[in-house]
Amino acid sequence: MSHDSTLATGAAVGSKRALALLVILLAAFMDLISVTILNVAVPSIQTDLSASPAHLQWIQAGYTLALALGMVSGARLGDLVGHKRVFVAGIAGFAAASALCGLSLNADMLVAARVLQGLFAAAMIPQVLSQIQVMYTPAERGGPMAAFSALSGLAATLGPIVGPLLLDSGWGWRSIFWANVPIAVLAVAASVKLLPDSRTSTRAALDLPGVVLSAVGLLLLLYPLIGGADRGHWPAWTYVSMVAGVAVLAVFVSYQRRVAVRGGVPLLRMSLFRFRSVQGGLLVQLLFFVPTMGFFLVFMLFLQVGLGMSPMAAGLAILPWSVAVPVFATVSAALLLPRIGRLTAQIGLVVMALGFALVAHAAAGATPETGWTDLIWGVLVAGAGMGLLVAPLAQLTLSDVPVADAGSGSALYNTITQLAASIGVAVIGTFFFTRVSGAGGTAERVATGYGNAMAASLWLGIGLLAVAFAASFLLPRRSSDAAVV
Numbered sequence: 001m002s003h004d005s006t007l008a009t010g011a012a013v014g015s016k017r018a019l020a021l022l023v024i025l026l027a028a029f030m031d032l033i034s035v036t037i038l039n040v041a042v043p044s045i046q047t048d049l050s051a052s053p054a055h056l057q058w059i060q061a062g063y064t065l066a067l068a069l070g071m072v073s074g075a076r077l078g079d080l081v082g083h084k085r086v087f088v089a090g091i092a093g094f095a096a097a098s099a100l101c102g103l104s105l106n107a108d109m110l111v112a113a114r115v116l117q118g119l120f121a122a123a124m125i126p127q128v129l130s131q132i133q134v135m136y137t138p139a140e141r142g143g144p145m146a147a148f149s150a151l152s153g154l155a156a157t158l159g160p161i162v163g164p165l166l167l168d169s170g171w172g173w174r175s176i177f178w179a180n181v182p183i184a185v186l187a188v189a190a191s192v193k194l195l196p197d198s199r200t201s202t203r204a205a206l207d208l209p210g211v212v213l214s215a216v217g218l219l220l221l222l223y224p225l226i227g228g229a230d231r232g233h234w235p236a237w238t239y240v241s242m243v244a245g246v247a248v249l250a251v252f253v254s255y256q257r258r259v260a261v262r263g264g265v266p267l268l269r270m271s272l273f274r275f276r277s278v279q280g281g282l283l284v285q286l287l288f289f290v291p292t293m294g295f296f297l298v299f300m301l302f303l304q305v306g307l308g309m310s311p312m313a314a315g316l317a318i319l320p321w322s323v324a325v326p327v328f329a330t331v332s333a334a335l336l337l338p339r340i341g342r343l344t345a346q347i348g349l350v351v352m353a354l355g356f357a358l359v360a361h362a363a364a365g366a367t368p369e370t371g372w373t374d375l376i377w378g379v380l381v382a383g384a385g386m387g388l389l390v391a392p393l394a395q396l397t398l399s400d401v402p403v404a405d406a407g408s409g410s411a412l413y414n415t416i417t418q419l420a421a422s423i424g425v426a427v428i429g430t431f432f433f434t435r436v437s438g439a440g441g442t443a444e445r446v447a448t449g450y451g452n453a454m455a456a457s458l459w460l461g462i463g464l465l466a467v468a469f470a471a472s473f474l475l476p477r478r479s480s481d482a483a484v485v
Contacts, residue, residue: 017135020194021144024128027091027187029151030180031121034098035063036159036322037166039296040315041173043304045110048173053433055107057226060297061422062111063118065222068418069215070122072267072411073206075130077123080206083130084195088188090124095184101177126411134196156322160315167311207259210267213252218419220245225426268415269408272401278409280474281397282416287468288349288389289420291356291461294428295382298457301432302363306450307370308443317372321383328387337392341478345396346469348389353465355382360458366451368443396475432457 042056051059078086097117104110132144166175222245224238256266272278296318303314328348336344358378362370394413401409435453 016194019190020135020196021132021147023187023190023194024087024131025147025151026183027087027094027124028128028148029155030094030183030187031125032152032155033159033162034117034176034180035060036155037163037176039300039318040160040163040311041167041176042297042300044167044173044311045107046301046305049104049107049110051107051110053429054226055111056297056301057425057429058111059107059114060293061222061226061425062115063121064293064418064421064425065218066115066118067122067125068415068422069211069218070119071126071415071418073211074123075126075411076206076265078127078130082197083127083134084191084197086123087127087131087195088191090120090122090127091184091187091191093120094124095181095188096120098177098180098184102171102174102181104174131195152326156325157319160318160322164310164312164315205265207265207267210252210256210259213248213255214267217245217248217252218422220248222422222426225423225430268412272409272412275400276474277397277400277476278412280471281393282413283471283474284345284349284393284468285397285413285416286420286423287464287471288352288386288393289417290424291428291458291464292386293421293424294432294457295356295461297425297429298432298454299359301436302366302450302454306436306447306454307366308368308447309372313372317375318379320376320380321386324380324383325387325390328384329391330387332388333391333395336388337395342392342396342472342475344392345389345475346472348385348387348392349465349469349472350385351388352382352385353462353469355379355385356458356462356465358382360455360462363451363458364455366447366454368447370447370451393475399476399478428457428461431460 038060042059045051045059046056049055074086074090094117097113097120100113101110101117104113128148132148136144163176166179167173169175171178220241224241227238253268253270256268256270259266260270299318300314303309303317304311309317332344332348336347355378358381359375360378362374362378397413398409432453435456436450
């Protein structure tokens with residue numbers, strides 16, 4: 001959406017505009033930190049609700065899957081009925097879903113509430129960038145966009161610290177969801193007063209058949225992958241479901257092409273895949289993000305259940321990763337990408353695999369005496385590798401996309417990221433749970449069992465990173481946005 005194609009009334013200026021920016025950034029931050037805090041709280045939820053391994057996976061994957069499926073439609077809904085209206089509705093719904101999460105009586109209710117939370121986030125998050133475009137001219141957007149980009153690093157850093165503090169409150173894990181409610185109520189009240197009313201002059205209809213087909217296909221594919229965590233094996237129906245899922249997704253792709261040929265606006269712009277950079281970049285993003293998101297789930301379980309660490313100790317153990325990512329992302333984007341281009345992303349993949357290997361070595365045959373000092377270097381190196389990769393990967397992936405399709409390209413990239421998060425929790429989580437199912441008895445056996453499962457999961461992740469490295473040669477050698485020195 002360009003600034004010129006936006007119809008806006010009551011646009012904020014001066015201090016009012018600064019407050020409006022603060023409100024929309026607060027909403028985005030609330031979404032991001034909810035994810036990073038939840039990673040620390042998963043073992044507590046497992047104990048309190050007697051949640052099965054599949055429940056734990058769906059609590060995370062259900063949110064990211066709903067967010068991925070709804071993000072493009074949420075953006076179009078804002079264009080149709082107004083960015084402010086959809087933003088306010090998204091925050092209010094997010095608050096209500098957060099309250100349902102906090103009130104959950106069992107794991108099934110929590111999974112359903114998390115899916116609902118993801119759907120409302122899909123309505124809320126796309127409007128953040130739309131509002132920035134409405135309130136600021138192109139020449140003014142540098143500061144607000146930098147602030148928006150910094151939120152993920154801030155959430156990653158604060159989540160492992162804030163999470164344990166909330167867990168120590170009287171409400172335990174429920175407090176991580178209840179904390180959203182007063183923040184969201186405040187944001188709703190401020191949004192109504194501060195945000196301008198806006199919508200685009202050219203409005204594309206919602207592709208509801210595309211949403212349904214993609215949702216059905218992904219559920220048929222992901223449900224058996226996650227369900228296998230409870231069974232330790234996959235019965236015949238799971239293979240039938242996965243084959244059916246692939247078939248439905250093939251129908252979805254065919255339908256999207258027909259919509260585009262007829263002059264409509266499909267949910268997924270298939271024409272973007274004609275660019276080799278998009279093909280390679282999305283494949284690398286998928287392959288690298290699957291083991292990354294799976295790592296966060298199983299690492300917290302390994303630390304808190306396997307080694308008996310407190311939530312605070314576990315949060316501090318992951319903190320080096322959270323600090324390393326934004327630091328090395330800045331270095332790679334500002335210094336390395338302009339000089340060595342694609343090689344920056346490839347170095348990131350190698351460094352990340354090395355970090356995983358260090359953690360796997362420390363986890364293999366772990367004992368109750370295994371502590372954060374045995375793991376910190378691997379966590380730090382893996383985080384540095386992710387930082388080296390994420391910033392250049394986005395630029396290289398979208399470098400060939402025309403300016404007119406920049407919005408669609410970004411939406412596609414973000415959607416693949418969320419889908420990879422869901423798949424990562426499903427695949428890595430199930431792989432981990434099937435290997436840890438027999439770990440019980442003494443503290444020594446539990447630590448060893450969880451450690452060996454953790455190591456095996458990381459070696460699977462390293463294999464995926466190796467495939468991602470091979471796929472990275474599809475990326476352009478240089479980004480057109482990077483100044484070559």
